[in-house]
Amino acid sequence: MFKKILLTLFLISSVFSFSQTDTSNNQQNKKIELLNKKVDSLISEQNGVKTKILEERINQATETITNQSSMISSFGTLYTVITIILAFIGVVLPILTYQFGIKPSRDALKEFEEKSEAKFNNFLKERRVKEIDNAIENLKSEDNHIRNNSLNFLTYNSHQGLNEDQVLKIINIINNNNDENFLVQLLGCIVNEKNENLKKYFIEYLNTSQEANSTMYYCLKFFSYYNYSEYKNELKIFISNNNTSTALSIIFSFFPKNNIIDLLNDHNIIDILSSDALTFVHGYNFGKSNISQWNMSEEDYEKTYLYERLKEKFTPVN
Structure with missing residues (x-):
């Protein structure tokens, strides 16, 4: 009987003890769950802060990159404009230099040369005409030395051509001279005219x-x-x-x-x-x-x- 009472008391004590243990475990679980929630909340808050900071940094980086890209693009545009201007100057400047500097100078020089050459040629032509006229006039001289020198001059220079007046003067001299050798030499001076x-x-x-x-x-x-x-x-x-x-x-x-x-x-x-x-x-x-x-x-x-x-x-x- 006593053993039964002891066994009953043990069982009741065990049940009571188990009941208290179970209650304690439930409380602990609730605390743990509460702690987990707080931890999760803290983690979420920290993650949110980090995400916000990261987003801010990304936005700052994006803005920086955008600004740098804009600056680089501006420099690129400026470089392109400067390059075009320099290329334009490189092409146009020589043309302008030629048109307004070299070409007028060349044209002026060419015109000067042509005028100078024309004047010089006219001078030589007029001088030659005068020399031939003088030689023809000397053919009438009574001095054989003067006449022969004039004839030699005409012989060596008649290939340059004589004008009509000069040819006519020589023909008149031929018609009024009887020296056949002299006449033949004069004919040789004008025969190609x-x-x-x-x-x-x-x-x-x-x-x-x-x-x-x-x-x-x-x-x-x-x-x-x-x-x-x-x-x-x-x-x-x-x-x-x-x-x-x-x-x-x-x-x-x-x-x-x-x-x-x-x-x-x-x-x-x-x-x-x-x-x-x-x-x-x-x-x-x-x-x-x-x-x-x-x-x-x-x-x-x-x-x-x-x-x-x-x-x-x-x-x-x-």
Whole structure:
């Protein structure tokens, strides 16, 4: 019985003790839970503060980066503008320098050179004209030394050309002088001038000359500048008056090559050639020995009236 009472008391004590322990554990759990909540709250607050600080720093960094980007962009724009301005200056400045500095100077210099050259050339031309006029005037001198010096001067300078008045003065001197050597040298000074007064002089020579002299050479040389039709009638008169092998030798030797075909086909002239003249031209092969100096081919020569006439006259009759 006593044991039962003790056992009952033990059980009640155990239950009571367990009940108190359970109650204590519940209180502790509540405290722990409360502490956890406070800790979580503190952690949340700290995280919120950190997040806020981090956001502020990020915003500051973003603002700083934006400001720096704007500044860099501004510098880039400024650099671009400066580069464009410098490039523009680099391109435009040389052009402006050339247009308003170098080109006007060059144009002015070129104009000065042209004017200077023109003035200098005019000076030389006027001086040469005066020297030639003076030399022509001295050709009339009675002093042989002065006359010969003037003739030499004209001989070495006539290639530069003479004006019409100078040519006419020389022709007048020729017409009033009988020294053939002197006249021939004067003709050599003016023969290259295509001048109407000189043409009249040589036409008159062909019409009136009774002798084939040195003047005939200059006459034929002068007419090389003209068409054959302009002097063929006068040439016919000359050959009629000088129908000799000597005259024909001069004519065929110095006749203008550009007119030789016209001469060899001129019936009016070939038909008046004397027998001696034809014999001279014929030689031994119908005149073919002359074609080299006439710059003709044998084929072209055989088509001429002269060849036909010589062949007709000198072909042996069977």
